[in-house]
Amino acid sequence: xxxxxxxxxxxxxxxxxxxxxxxxxxxxxxxxxxxxxxxxxxxxxxxxxxxxxxxxxxxxxxxxxxxxxxxxxxxxxxxxxxxxxxxxxxxxxxxxxxxxxxxxxxxxxxxxxxxxxxxxxxx
Numbered sequence: 001x002x003x004x005x006x007x008x009x010x011x012x013x014x015x016x017x018x019x020x021x022x023x024x025x026x027x028x029x030x031x032x033x034x035x036x037x038x039x040x041x042x043x044x045x046x047x048x049x050x051x052x053x054x055x056x057x058x059x060x061x062x063x064x065x066x067x068x069x070x071x072x073x074x075x076x077x078x079x080x081x082x083x084x085x086x087x088x089x090x091x092x093x094x095x096x097x098x099x100x101x102x103x104x105x106x107x108x109x110x111x112x113x114x115x116x117x118x119x120x121x122x123x
Contacts, residue, residue, distance in 0.1 A: 002027040002112050004096050009117030016086050016121070022079040022096030022114060029098070030054070030074040032112070033105040036081045038092035038119075045095075049081065053101035086121045093118050 008020040022034065035050040049060045049070035058070055064083075072079040079096055094117050097110035 002029065002032055002098055004098060004112055004114035006094060006096050006114045006117040009094060009119045011120045011122065012086055014087055014121055014123050017082070017084045018086060018119060020081040020083070020094055020096075020117060020119070022081075024077040024079070024098065028074070029072070029077040029079070031101055032098035033101055033103065034070075034072055034079040035097045035110060036068075036070060036079075037095045037097060038090075039095070039116075040089075040092040043092075046092075048094075050105055051079065052105050057105065059106065083119075086119075088121045088123045091119060091121050 002024050003026045005023045012018055030053055033053050036048040037045050038048055039045045047061055048064050051058045051070045051072055055072055067085050069082040096114045098112045099110045
């Protein structure tokens with residue numbers, strides 16, 4: 001199975017940009033669709049973006065469309081989330097997730113999760 005580890009979180013100001021990374025190990029990441037989620041204090045986990053195993057397709061939540069960009073480099077077994085024009089309401093723990101490429105990338109649960117990285121946006 002694949003193991004995931006996020007990095008790149010931190011404290012930024014509103015309007016800043018930040019890039020999160022998700023490093024995969026244990027299995028070739030090219031075998032998995034990848035996604036980003038977040039959980040803000042007191043809120044449910046929120047889907048942000050998904051990218052298919054070969055980077056052919058992506059999908060975004062309306063809340064981040066146009067501000068966040070998901071990408072991946074399978075040669076480096078790494079997935080990214082580029083976040084721009086950050087807002088205080090983007091403050092959350094950000095998680096990457098993965099599921100086998102044979103699964104439906106447009107919906108459904110994910111099998112593998114990272115431990116999360118904190119992003120805090122000050123006003």
